[in-house]
Amino acid sequence: MLRLVSDRAKRLLFSSSSSVLTITSTSARMRFFSSSSTDKTTITSPVTVETINPKIVKCEYAVRGEIVTHAQRLQQELQEKPGSLPFDEILYCNIGNPQSLGQQPITFFREVLSLLNHPPLLDGSETHALFSSDSVERAFNILEMIPGRATGAYSHSQGIKGLRDDIASGIAARDGFSANAEDIFLTDGASPGVHMMMQLLIRSENDGILCPIPQYPLYSASITLHGGTLVPYYLDEATGWGLEISEVKKQLDDARSKGITVRALVVINPGNPTGQVLAEDNQKEIVEFCIKEGLVLLADEVYQENIYVDNKKFNSFKKISRSMGYGDEDISLVSFQSVSKGYHGECGRRGGYMEVTGFSPAVREQIYKVASVNLCSNIPGQILASLVMNPPKVGDESYESYSAQKDGILSSLARRAKSLEDAFNSLESVTCNKTEGAMYLFPRLHLPEKAISAARAVKTAPDAFYARRLLDATGIVVVPGSGFGQVPGTWHIRCTILPQEDKIPGIITRLKAFHERFMAEYRD
Amino acid sequence: MLRLVSDRAKRLLFSSSSSVLTITSTSARMRFFSSSSTDKTTITSPVTVETINPKIVKCEYAVRGEIVTHAQRLQQELQEKPGSLPFDEILYCNIGNPQSLGQQPITFFREVLSLLNHPPLLDGSETHALFSSDSVERAFNILEMIPGRATGAYSHSQGIKGLRDDIASGIAARDGFSANAEDIFLTDGASPGVHMMMQLLIRSENDGILCPIPQYPLYSASITLHGGTLVPYYLDEATGWGLEISEVKKQLDDARSKGITVRALVVINPGNPTGQVLAEDNQKEIVEFCIKEGLVLLADEVYQENIYVDNKKFNSFKKISRSMGYGDEDISLVSFQSVSKGYHGECGRRGGYMEVTGFSPAVREQIYKVASVNLCSNIPGQILASLVMNPPKVGDESYESYSAQKDGILSSLARRAKSLEDAFNSLESVTCNKTEGAMYLFPRLHLPEKAISAARAVKTAPDAFYARRLLDATGIVVVPGSGFGQVPGTWHIRCTILPQEDKIPGIITRLKAFHERFMAEYRD
The missing domain is CATH 3.90.1150.10 (Aspartate Aminotransferase, domain 1)
Structure with missing residues (x-):
C-alpha cells in the first residue's frame, strides 16, 4: 500500500486519482455486463475489484x-x-515514444538486428548489396559470442556475456572508470530493473523510497505494487527544478521520525518529467548524502544521450562517485539504462540494463536469483543494448550515416x-x-x-x-x-x-x- | 512468505532448500569480500541479505x-x-531451451522477423532472392497493422491489435470456439503473465493457490514472491501422473479448514516436469470443480504443440469449457502460451500471451493497468507469437519447408x-x-x-x-x-x-x- 509520508503531499500529490483511472465499484460475485466477451453476457466471477490485491487497485500510471x-x-x-x-x-x-511519431530508427542498429534474426543471411551473396559491411561484421561478432550461435535460446539470466562485456566497455569509455560485465543485468527495458530493485528493498509499508516530485510514475506505481512507502522530495521549480539536499534531508528526517526505514534515493537525471540536467557539484552532494545516510542510490539515467544545452553535460553517478574516490566498497549504486530513449528511441524493442555496484556477493546472488526466475530478457533487446553502448566508430562504413x-x-x-x-x-x-x-x-x-x-x-x-x-x-x-x-x-x-x-x-x-x-x- | 498447507508437504516438499541455493549468512553492515568489483575490495552496503525482502530470500528456482x-x-x-x-x-x-542444444529455428518465422527488423529490405530488389514470397507478404501485412509502420514504438499495452486479431483467429481455429482480441495480453514469454495473475490474486499469505506437485518452479517462486500460500495437490505417479479431483478437493478443504482463501487452481497441460497429457474427461472434471468451488483456472498450456503419442491430443481448457456450454459468464479462465516451447522453441525471443476470459470489465481494467505500467511486451516477441498461432497455410510458398x-x-x-x-x-x-x-x-x-x-x-x-x-x-x-x-x-x-x-x-x-x-x- 502506498503511504505518503508528508501530510501536505498526502493531501494533494495524487489528488486527481479519481480522475486518472475510474474504478468501478463492485460487490463480491456481482453480475457484470462484460465488454470483453464476443457475445455480451453477464459475468459471475470469484474475483472482483474488492477481492483482488488492493495494491493493484491503488497503483496509478x-x-x-x-x-x-x-x-x-x-x-x-x-x-x-x-x-x-x-x-x-x-x-x-x-x-x-519517438518512433510512434515518425522518428526513424538508426539504420546500423536495425541492420545488425535483421541479420541476427536470420543468420543464414550472413552467407547470402546478395546480402552485401542490402547491408553495410560493418553491420555484417558486427553480426558475425555477436553470433560468435552466443553459445552455439543460438540467437533463439535463453541466455545467461544476466544476459549474454559478450554483450555485457561490450556494455561494460561502453560504460568505461563513457565514464573513464572501469566497469564489469558481472555487474550488468540486461532487462526488458528499464522498468523490470526498477521493479526488481523495489522488490528487493521493500519489505513492508515501513520501508520508504525517496522519490523526486514530480516523478516518472513508474516509481510511484512500483512502490505501491511492492507495498512500500513513497517518501517525496520536492524539486524546486523556481531554480529550474533544482534538487536541494536540504529538502531531501528534511523529508528523510520527517520519514524517519514517523518510523519509516528509508532504503533508497531515486534520482532521475536528466529529469522526467522536468527536463533538468543535474550539475556535477549537485551530483557530488547526492553521492555524499547517500553514503552518509546509508541509502542505495537508484539512478535513472535512461536519458543520458538526450542533452540539448551547451552548458550542461551528462555525468553518470558511477563516474561522479568514482571521481570522488568512492568505490564499490563505499556506495550501493544502481544505474538504469534503456534502448527506448536517447537518439535511437527503440521503445518497442524492450532492451535495457541495470549496472549494479556496491552490493555484497550474497545480495547480488539474490538479485541473480530473481532475474533467473524470469529466465532472461529478450535477445534482440540485449543485442540492441550492446549496440547502443558500442555504436559504429570513426572509420566504420556505417559511421557517417550513423553519425x-x-x-x-x-x-x-x-x-x-x-x-x-x-x-x-x-x-x-x-x-x-x-x-x-x-x-x-x-x-x-x-x-x-x-x-x-x-x-x-x-x-x-x-x-x-x-x-x-x-x-x-x-x-x-x-x-x-x-x-x-x-x-x-x-x-x-x-x-x-x-x-x-x-x-x-x-x-x-x-x-x-x-x-x-x-x-x-x-x-x- | 510461502506457507505450505499440508504438514506432510511442509516437511519435505522443499526439503533440499539449503542445497538448492546457498545463502551466505551476513550481519547488518558487515564487510564483504566482493567477487564483483574488478579490483577485489570489501563492501559496506546498507543492504544485506538480512535486510532485503524476505520473500526474495525464501524464493527458489x-x-x-x-x-x-x-x-x-x-x-x-x-x-x-x-x-x-x-x-x-x-x-x-x-x-x-531447445535451440541451445542445436535445434534450428523455423525459417519462415525468422524471415518475417528479419524483414520487420529492417523494413527497407521490403523495397530491395535483392530481397526476393533471400526471402520467401510469403514471408515478404506476411511482413508487409504485419507492417500495415502497426500504427505508423513503427516497429520500434511502444504498442498498445496488450500488444498490437492486428497481431491480437491473428492470435484470436488462431485460437478459434484450434478450438472451434470464438476468441476475442480484447482478451489477449501479449507478454514477454509466459512468465510475466503468470506473475501478473499471482500479483492480482494474492493479497496476503492467507490467499492460496492450488498447484500440482510436482510443478514447474515458476509457480512456487511466483507465489512466494507475491507473499501467498502454495496449496499443493499431488499428481499420482502410479497412474502416469494422473490428476485426481478427489485429491484436489481434499487439499482444498484442508487449506480452507486452516483459514486459507484458495483463489485459483494451476493446471499444467501437457505437464511440466511430468509430461502427461490430460484426458478430455479429466479436463471436464477440472472445469466443473473450478466453477463449483469458485476458483480461477490458471491453465499453463505452453506445451500445446508438444504431444508425442497417438492416443492423446491437446485440448485447451477454453475449448473444453465452451464445449460443456460454459461461457465467459461461468468460469474465470486464463490460458498461458509461449513462443519458447512447441516445435519452434524460440526461448530467447520472450514472446507469449495470456488469454483472459470470464473476468468482469472492472477487474480486466486492473489487469490492463498493471500491463500498462510496463508499457508493452517486446514487438518482435509479439510478432512471433502471432506467427506461431498463424503459421503458413497449404499453398503458401513456405508451407512445405515449414511443415x-x-x-x-x-x-x-x-x-x-x-x-x-x-x-x-x-x-x-x-x-x-x-x-x-x-x-x-x-x-x-x-x-x-x-x-x-x-x-x-x-x-x-x-x-x-x-x-x-x-x-x-x-x-x-x-x-x-x-x-x-x-x-x-x-x-x-x-x-x-x-x-x-x-x-x-x-x-x-x-x-x-x-x-x-x-x-x-x-x-x-
Whole structure:
C-alpha cells in the first residue's frame, strides 16, 4: 500500500486519482455486463475489484491513464467519421515514444538486428548489396559470442556475456572508470530493473523510497505494487527544478521520525518529467548524502544521450562517485539504462540494463536469483543494448550515416524543445522551464479560480480538466501534472517534444488558439 | 512468505532448500569480500541479505539453481584445461531451451522477423532472392497493422491489435470456439503473465493457490514472491501422473479448514516436469470443480504443440469449457502460451500471451493497468507469437519447408522421448513414466538407503546428491526432483528430451555406466 509520508503531499500529490483511472465499484460475485466477451453476457466471477490485491487497485500510471483512453476513443471516431471533430489527427504528446511519431530508427542498429534474426543471411551473396559491411561484421561478432550461435535460446539470466562485456566497455569509455560485465543485468527495458530493485528493498509499508516530485510514475506505481512507502522530495521549480539536499534531508528526517526505514534515493537525471540536467557539484552532494545516510542510490539515467544545452553535460553517478574516490566498497549504486530513449528511441524493442555496484556477493546472488526466475530478457533487446553502448566508430562504413542520423535527431529535438518552451512561455499565465535534457516540457498552469472551480464541479483535478479540454479542442494529448506529483496547489502538464519538426508550428498554433479561448472563458 | 498447507508437504516438499541455493549468512553492515568489483575490495552496503525482502530470500528456482552454477564452473574448467574431466562437454538437460542444444529455428518465422527488423529490405530488389514470397507478404501485412509502420514504438499495452486479431483467429481455429482480441495480453514469454495473475490474486499469505506437485518452479517462486500460500495437490505417479479431483478437493478443504482463501487452481497441460497429457474427461472434471468451488483456472498450456503419442491430443481448457456450454459468464479462465516451447522453441525471443476470459470489465481494467505500467511486451516477441498461432497455410510458398521442419522436430522429439524413457526404465531401481507431451522425463529414483545416508551426511537431498554425482561423472545436467516438489520420501530427477538425436545414444551409454557404478557403490 502506498503511504505518503508528508501530510501536505498526502493531501494533494495524487489528488486527481479519481480522475486518472475510474474504478468501478463492485460487490463480491456481482453480475457484470462484460465488454470483453464476443457475445455480451453477464459475468459471475470469484474475483472482483474488492477481492483482488488492493495494491493493484491503488497503483496509478497516468502516462497511459484516462486521458489516453479518451484519445483512443476520439481516434476511432475520426476514423469512422472523418471531419466530425475540430481536428483531423490525434497527436500523442503523452508518452516518450519517438518512433510512434515518425522518428526513424538508426539504420546500423536495425541492420545488425535483421541479420541476427536470420543468420543464414550472413552467407547470402546478395546480402552485401542490402547491408553495410560493418553491420555484417558486427553480426558475425555477436553470433560468435552466443553459445552455439543460438540467437533463439535463453541466455545467461544476466544476459549474454559478450554483450555485457561490450556494455561494460561502453560504460568505461563513457565514464573513464572501469566497469564489469558481472555487474550488468540486461532487462526488458528499464522498468523490470526498477521493479526488481523495489522488490528487493521493500519489505513492508515501513520501508520508504525517496522519490523526486514530480516523478516518472513508474516509481510511484512500483512502490505501491511492492507495498512500500513513497517518501517525496520536492524539486524546486523556481531554480529550474533544482534538487536541494536540504529538502531531501528534511523529508528523510520527517520519514524517519514517523518510523519509516528509508532504503533508497531515486534520482532521475536528466529529469522526467522536468527536463533538468543535474550539475556535477549537485551530483557530488547526492553521492555524499547517500553514503552518509546509508541509502542505495537508484539512478535513472535512461536519458543520458538526450542533452540539448551547451552548458550542461551528462555525468553518470558511477563516474561522479568514482571521481570522488568512492568505490564499490563505499556506495550501493544502481544505474538504469534503456534502448527506448536517447537518439535511437527503440521503445518497442524492450532492451535495457541495470549496472549494479556496491552490493555484497550474497545480495547480488539474490538479485541473480530473481532475474533467473524470469529466465532472461529478450535477445534482440540485449543485442540492441550492446549496440547502443558500442555504436559504429570513426572509420566504420556505417559511421557517417550513423553519425548523421544521430546528430539530425538530437539537434532537431533541441530545436523542438526550444520552440515548444517558447510557445508555452508566450501563453497567458503559463511558465515553462527549459528542457535541458530528456524528452519533456512540464509547464506550470497558473489557472484562474474560475477554471479551478469548473474543474472541481466535475470532480476533476484542474490540470486534468485543462488537459481534457485541450484534447477535445485540438487532438493534442498531454498528461496532467497530478499524474507525476507536484507541489500542492500548483498545476502542470507534461508534454513531449517528440512530434516531428514540421508539425511543431501547427501544434503551437492550435495550442495558442485553444489557450486563448480557455482563458477567455475562465479568466477571473 | 510461502506457507505450505499440508504438514506432510511442509516437511519435505522443499526439503533440499539449503542445497538448492546457498545463502551466505551476513550481519547488518558487515564487510564483504566482493567477487564483483574488478579490483577485489570489501563492501559496506546498507543492504544485506538480512535486510532485503524476505520473500526474495525464501524464493527458489531450481531450474537455474546450484547444479547449473556448478555445471558452468565445470564448463569453464573444460575450456581452460581440456581433457581434465571425464567428459568433454556439458549437456544441459536441466532446462527446456531447445535451440541451445542445436535445434534450428523455423525459417519462415525468422524471415518475417528479419524483414520487420529492417523494413527497407521490403523495397530491395535483392530481397526476393533471400526471402520467401510469403514471408515478404506476411511482413508487409504485419507492417500495415502497426500504427505508423513503427516497429520500434511502444504498442498498445496488450500488444498490437492486428497481431491480437491473428492470435484470436488462431485460437478459434484450434478450438472451434470464438476468441476475442480484447482478451489477449501479449507478454514477454509466459512468465510475466503468470506473475501478473499471482500479483492480482494474492493479497496476503492467507490467499492460496492450488498447484500440482510436482510443478514447474515458476509457480512456487511466483507465489512466494507475491507473499501467498502454495496449496499443493499431488499428481499420482502410479497412474502416469494422473490428476485426481478427489485429491484436489481434499487439499482444498484442508487449506480452507486452516483459514486459507484458495483463489485459483494451476493446471499444467501437457505437464511440466511430468509430461502427461490430460484426458478430455479429466479436463471436464477440472472445469466443473473450478466453477463449483469458485476458483480461477490458471491453465499453463505452453506445451500445446508438444504431444508425442497417438492416443492423446491437446485440448485447451477454453475449448473444453465452451464445449460443456460454459461461457465467459461461468468460469474465470486464463490460458498461458509461449513462443519458447512447441516445435519452434524460440526461448530467447520472450514472446507469449495470456488469454483472459470470464473476468468482469472492472477487474480486466486492473489487469490492463498493471500491463500498462510496463508499457508493452517486446514487438518482435509479439510478432512471433502471432506467427506461431498463424503459421503458413497449404499453398503458401513456405508451407512445405515449414511443415517439414515442424514435423521433423516433433517426430524427432517423440523418438528421443521414447529412447530416454526406455533407457531410464532399463536402469536398476529406476522407474519412468511415458513422456506423452512437453519436453521432460521425470524418472523416479528408488535410491538405496546407503545412498540416502551418504546424501544426508553432506546435508544434501538424495536426488540432488544423485544429480551432482551424475554431472561430475558424465557432464549431464539434470534438476533434482526436490526443486519441483514430490511426494515426501520419493526422489526424482527432471531430464529434458532436447539433446540432438545423434547425441542420445552417447548420453544413454554414459547414463547407464554412471548408474551402474553408483548402484555398485551404494547398493544396500
